[in-house]
Amino acid sequence: MEERKGQRLVLFPVPLQGHINPMLELAHLLYSRGFSITIIQSDYNSINPSKYPDFTFHSIFCGLCKSDFEDLSTLLMLLNTRTVEEPFRECLAKLLRDSSESEEPIACLISDALYYFTQSVASSLQLPRFALRTGGSSSTLAYAAFPSLKEKGYLPTPGSQFHLEEAVLELPPLRVKDLPLTNSNPDKFYEVICSFINEVMASSGLIFNSIEELESPALEKLRQQLSIPIFPIGPLHKYFPSESASSDSLVAPDExxxxxxxxxxxxxxxxxxxxxxxxxxxxxxxxxxxxxxxxxxxxxxxxxxxxxxxxxxxxxxxxxxxxxxxxxxxxxxxxxxxxxxxxxxxxxxxxxxxxxxxxxxxxxxxxxxxxxxxxxxxxxxxxxxxxxxxxxxxxxxxxxxxxxxxxxxxxxxxxxxxxxxxxxxxxxxxxLCLRQGGSSYRSLEALVTRIISTRDKSSN
Structure with a gap:
């Protein structure tokens, strides 16, 4: 455990099991590197704070209910409406006001990449924002290509002619049937994905729960296309296996x-x-x-x-x-x-x-x-x-x-x-990638340096 850095990070996970766990694992990792951790969470699928005594939690009312999670496109839109944005903005602004009088100023916000509205909120509060992408870089590369794919006719639109087995030449080895699409509300989904990519490009950096050796071609292309620092620091659950094994499961496991x-x-x-x-x-x-x-x-x-x-x-x-x-x-x-x-x-x-x-x-x-x-x-x-x-x-x-x-x-x-x-x-x-000198180890070191330097620049 490193000595406290005197800086606090604010994390904001999407309230889905597959998004909560990586964010908590990232929280443990950055806490071990000397940062203090505050987590803002939705009142839906909320994390039990008593399980994480080292972190500070703030819950906001987002108006989400179980039926909202039945359609992915609708859910992603709801996560980025004023219903979520306003309570988040109020909570983050208060945290910033309080931290200005404390010995632990807030260094940055780390939000789930799917919460794309958080970029404009962070910018308006002059706070650096990093995005955590809980999916892989290969699928993120496909999302980044959506405008081009739509223009070339790969994405299904009314009256379009496409063959599911047809190769997507721009994204080998994907075929049309392998593209990351949803059958419900495709236009809405396209809008969400474009917004998520655009706001990631405006962020201070993109964090992946991935490994350089696993997805190096996609990571290199994303670095070129997004023009922001990218940090593949995974596998997150392997840094602290004991914490991961007791992760905040929304369903009690049958031992x-x-x-x-x-x-x-x-x-x-x-x-x-x-x-x-x-x-x-x-x-x-x-x-x-x-x-x-x-x-x-x-x-x-x-x-x-x-x-x-x-x-x-x-x-x-x-x-x-x-x-x-x-x-x-x-x-x-x-x-x-x-x-x-x-x-x-x-x-x-x-x-x-x-x-x-x-x-x-x-x-x-x-x-x-x-x-x-x-x-x-x-x-x-x-x-x-x-x-x-x-x-x-x-x-x-x-x-x-x-x-x-x-x-x-x-x-x-x-x-x-x-x-x-x-x-x-x-x-x-x-x-091997987690050991000293390994690719994820080096990427984590770069992330810590970037967080500190980005906050220092924004404070000047």
Whole structure:
């Protein structure tokens, strides 16, 4: 732990599980580098301050409710309306007034990149703002290309002609079907993405939970296009594993899955989890269930409450499914994912390809089966299967025979063995980058220097 720097940082996370955790991990990291930490948070999905006695918390009323989270485009717009902006501005302004009389002046704001309104607020208060991008740099590069892609006809518009399998020449190896889009309100989504990129370009720097060695081509292109400092300092959850393991999960994990894994052979279990937001049709769940059963491999399956619309927990399971398993499966409502992926019994991860899950799997050397559902998950899955070559992408949809074949291919075939070897190599790279002199270590040093120097300039 470094000596206190006498400077305070204000952090502002988006109230979604996949955004809260990286922000908290970043908070721990910067606290360890001598900064004091204040977190402004929404009253929806709020963090429990008692778990983080080293940080100061301020909660603001944002008027968000559960139904707002059902449509991504609408949610992103709501996060950037005056309903959120005004209470945030008032809170930040008060913090700045109070800090002017304290021994810990506020050095900067670090907000989630999707809160693009925070750039204008910070600028009006003469406070430097850094953006934390909780997704990968490869998907961010695709977002930065949206205006060009729209002009060239890659993005679907009314009456446009495009082929899903067509290669996006500007973003290899992506195809049109891999672009980070949403099916609902595409025009609104396009507007949000353009605003997010424009405001990132006006920031003092962009922080990625990524690794230089993993995404160096995308990072280099972003440095050229955005013309701001970029800091890939990931994997964030590996700096302080104890804090990450007890991260502020919005759902209580079922620890029985660890004792179940303890009884299994090494690399014998397929871990199945589709994140905290995905909803799946009952017909799809039936295909998943029978695909898992027919593979005859052990599996740990996370089935969240609300994952299947209108069904009671486990009420969706097809008749005869549980009886067919012979004890080969274990189903829970939520799992302590970092512990699960680090467990020697886990040999594969069937994932929705969210960025946090992808990074966590890479860090443990666990090969992936990718089932992306929306936006940047499409890009992540394509990179897993065709760039890093550490997993398979379920290209043909959710069909039980295809699921069975993919599991067997990964767990039994030579192709799966080669994927496992590449995953092990990438795991080692992820470990080395955090050590003194490693790429993420150097990037973190540069970030700390930038925070201090940026505030010094703005104070003059």
């Amino acid at each position: 029985t899955c660890i004792s179940w894994l303890d009884r299994q052979e090494p690399n014998s279990v397929v871990y199945v989890s589709f994140g905290s937001l995905a909803t799946i049709a009952e017909t799809e769940l039936s295909e998943i269930a029978w695909g898992l059963a027919n593979s005859e491999h052990l599996f740990l399956w996370v089935v969240r409450d609300g994952m299947i619309n209108g069904s009671e927990w486990l009420g969706f399971l097809p008749s005869g499914f549980i009886e067919s398993l012979g004890g080969r499966g274990h189903i829970v409502k939520w799992a302590p994912q970092l512990q699960v992926l680090a467990h020697p019994a886990v040999g594969a991860f069937w994932t929705h390809s969210g960025w946090n899950s992808t990074m966590e799997s890479i860090c443990e050397g666990v090969p992936m089966i990718c089932m992306p559902r929306l936006v940047d998950q499409m890009v992540n899955a394509r990179y897993v299967s065709h760039v890093w070559k550490i997993g398979f992408l379920l290209e043909k949809g959710l069909e039980r025979r295809e699921i069975e074949k993919t599991i067997r291919k990964l767990m039994e075939w030579n192709e799966g063995k080669e994927i496992r070897e590449r995953s092990t190599i990438l795991k080692e790279k992820a470990k």
